[in-house]
Amino acid sequence: MLKSKDYRLVGVLGGMGPLATVDFMTKVIESTPASCDQDHIPLIVSCIPQIPDRTQAYKGEGASPLSELIANAKRLVDADAQVIAIACNTAHLWFEQLEKAVPIPIIHIVDSAIEAIYKIGSSRPVVGLLATEATISSGLYVDRGNSILRAQCKELAWLLPSPKEISEWVMPAITSIKEGNLKVGHALLIKAANALKDRGATAIIMGCTEIPLVLRSSDIDVPLVDPTQSLASKVVEWSTQQDVNLIQPRPRSIDSTSR
């Protein structure tokens, strides 16, 4: 472990939504062994919510968020960030373009989440995915997850909500949470999670950063995987240690960006 004065500065690309950014920061703080302020992870946080809606853009119904995402990522680089974590699952649809646009590594939220699934312990988990329509339709979790798992000779069965469950429960839940109607969002997500469990899910990924703001382990009988928490843990590990494997090796060396 590095000394706290040498912890590496983590850039948080957030604001999508702002409460999810606060949830991510809280999870970073709670995952850090600390006995005073100075022991905590240094974060520079772009909580700038004026980024076009990611799901609308994916569906061709709104402007692309890419230029705003790049502008805010560069803002973090200019502020001396040495790695970036994106506190929004759906924004990872533009991960490759973002990665090309900045000279520092970006930790992928799916990579952290897939690691977390295997910590639950099942050898061939059946994993339900609650996420935005764009995250589900694009195969963000399924495709990247499978490619990681193939490389590790591991297996996983995916279980997705039906189009009706997405349009009637999952998306209205996420919109409600973004509006501040947490109770409405909570009730809808419990329905969607139970539907996945009833079809055989042995674990459920909360694959949109709004979901862990309301859904709790006590709400459902199967383990919940919280990618926000997985990403937070990875950020703590990355900031405090000399050498952390990001699952997907990056062409650029992390060390070459340190100051």
Next chain:
Amino acid sequence: MLKSKDYRLVGVLGGMGPLATVDFMTKVIESTPASCDQDHIPLIVSCIPQIPDRTQAYKGEGASPLSELIANAKRLVDADAQVIAIACNTAHLWFEQLEKAVPIPIIHIVDSAIEAIYKIGSSRPVVGLLATEATISSGLYVDRGNSILRAQCKELAWLLPSPKEISEWVMPAITSIKEGNLKVGHALLIKAANALKDRGATAIIMGCTEIPLVLRSSDIDVPLVDPTQSLASKVVEWSTQQDVNLIQPRPRSIDSTSR
């Protein structure tokens, strides 16, 4: 009110401690009328806790935080912030030096808190102050508060904790909260708040950003003033409106820094 795409970018100088920064951000979010992500206030947040302890520095027992405060404030300016809010009361002991070091205005937490006291309604409030030893001994609240009140022909009586109450209850409470022992901090602060109430306080200022993390209105019979909330409300007002009076007129024009 401006359109959300024109909201002005607020720089948050935080990390003192990190949970207090998260509390401040949450209060900004909750104070903003919003129905989607894009309606929220844009924040760029320095949550970099490797700043020397403010109270220790004031007591001559540790390094000055000034150079780190200035470096992080400049980081926010470089990231396009148009105003700065400092999510730590004690750090305001270096307010004048910080103000000189950056080309954008800084909203003073005491100014926001003093405004809030008069919203409670008493014509001559007796205000108890819970804060760090440095904030209390330096007269940060009392001197700046009195100077604002004189200008407005208003009156206020101050009630400070005794040196024993500070050393046995208030400072150990703040340290416990920074260590993550919220329950210990909470119990000590209830004692300190009740002592002020018993001596005649008609309101109590929670003048350290760690205090509102645990102390609640339901804990005590007199109204609590939360400067973190006051600063958050002022930030929302400042970001979303064309023309906001900061109590103390600044030599620099805010408009000259807008982009």
